[in-house]
Amino acid sequence: MQPSVPGEEALVLVEPVRPHVRVVHLNRAHRLNAMSFELMTELEGAFAAVAADNECRVVVLTGDGRGFCSGLDLEDPGVIPGIDSMPLARIGPVAMAHFSKIVPVMRDVPQPIVAAVNGPAFGGGMCLALGADVRYAGESARFNATGIVNGLCSTELGASYLLPRLIGASRSSELLLTGREIDAAEAERIGLVSGVLPDTDLLEHCIAVAEQMCRYSAYGLQMTKQVIWDNLETTSLRAAIDLEDRTQLLLGNTANLIECVAARREGREPVYTDMPRTDIADAIRATDERSTVPKY
Numbered sequence: 001m002q003p004s005v006p007g008e009e010a011l012v013l014v015e016p017v018r019p020h021v022r023v024v025h026l027n028r029a030h031r032l033n034a035m036s037f038e039l040m041t042e043l044e045g046a047f048a049a050v051a052a053d054n055e056c057r058v059v060v061l062t063g064d065g066r067g068f069c070s071g072l073d074l075e076d077p078g079v080i081p082g083i084d085s086m087p088l089a090r091i092g093p094v095a096m097a098h099f100s101k102i103v104p105v106m107r108d109v110p111q112p113i114v115a116a117v118n119g120p121a122f123g124g125g126m127c128l129a130l131g132a133d134v135r136y137a138g139e140s141a142r143f144n145a146t147g148i149v150n151g152l153c154s155t156e157l158g159a160s161y162l163l164p165r166l167i168g169a170s171r172s173s174e175l176l177l178t179g180r181e182i183d184a185a186e187a188e189r190i191g192l193v194s195g196v197l198p199d200t201d202l203l204e205h206c207i208a209v210a211e212q213m214c215r216y217s218a219y220g221l222q223m224t225k226q227v228i229w230d231n232l233e234t235t236s237l238r239a240a241i242d243l244e245d246r247t248q249l250l251l252g253n254t255a256n257l258i259e260c261v262a263a264r265r266e267g268r269e270p271v272y273t274d275m276p277r278t279d280i281a282d283a284i285r286a287t288d289e290r291s292t293v294p295k296y
Contacts, residue, residue: 003042012042013064014049017207020057020214022050029065034073035124037080040098044105051109057218058210059109061132062116062203063125071123071146072099099124103131103158107229110222112213116206117141117184118199123150127157130166133225135192136206137184138199143192149179165232167191217256217272223247253277 003010013025024046026033050056080095115132123146129135145154154176163172167190184196197205227247231240256272263270
C-alpha cells in the first residue's frame with residue numbers, strides 16, 4: 001500500500017502469502033497498532049485493494065508486533081483528512097465516520113476475512129476483530145471495551161450490534177458496561193473467538209484456515225459471507241430462507257455441483273470454476289431450436 005504520508009513507511013501492508021490468500025498487516029507496532037486517522041485511511045485502501053483482487057479468495061487481518069490493535073490513539077491521532085474550510089460543527093461527525101465506517105467496509109469486502117488477534121484488541125481494536133468473519137486468538141490476546149473506561153461509551157464501530165449477536169446480550173452488556181478485560185481463554189469460552197493458538201503459531205494457523213476455504217468455490221465463499229451478513233439484519237425466518245434459496249439457486253446454475261460429483265467418483269479433489277452449467281445451456285438451446293421448427 002502507498003503510505004498516506006509521502007516519504008513515511010506505510011501503516012498498512014498487504015502481503016500475498018499464498019496464491020489466493022492475502023494478509024493485511026497493521027504496521028504501526030510502536031503504538032500497538034493504535035488507530036490514527038492515517039492508519040484508518042490506509043486500512044480502508046487496503047480492503048479496497050483486496051476486494052478488487054480477483055485472485056484473492058480469503059483475507060487474513062493481523063497486527064504486527066506485540067498487539068493486534070489498541071484502539072484509538074489518544075496521544076497521536078494524526079490529522080483529520082478532508083476538513084479544509086469546514087466549519088467546526090461539521091468536523092466532529094467527519095472524524096467519527098472516518099473510524100466507524102471501517103466495519104461496513106469489511107462487510108462489503110467480498111472475500112471472507114479471518115482475524116488473527118495477537119496481543120491487545122482494545123476498544124476500536126476489538127471492534128475490528130468483531131468486523132471479521134472468523135476470529136482466532138493468540139495466547140497473548142486480550143479484549144476489552146475501552147470507551148467506558150476512558151469516560152466515553154463502549155458502543156462504537158458497530159460493537160453494540162455485533163457483540164450481542166456473537167456472545168449474547170447479557171455477556172455483551174457486561175463487557176461493554178464494565179470495560180472488563182478478558183483473556184484469550186475466556187474469549188474462546190464465550191464464543192468471541194473460534195480458537196486459541198500459541199502466539200508463534202497464530203498467523204500460520206489462520207493462513208491454513210484461509211487455504212482450506214480456498215479449496216472451495218470463490219463464488220460460494222463470497223455468497224455465503226454475503227448471506228450471513230444480510231441475515232444478521234433479517235428479523236424473519238421466512239425472509240432468511242428465501243434469500244438462502246435464491247443464493248443456492250445461483251450457485252446451482254454453475255457447473256460446481258456436477259464437478260463435485262465427478263470428482264468424488266474419480267477419487268480426486270474438485271476444481272470449482274464457477275462457470276455456467278453447460279447442460280442447462282444446451283437444454284435451453286435445444287428448447288429454443290424446437291420452438292422455432294415449423295409445425296405442420
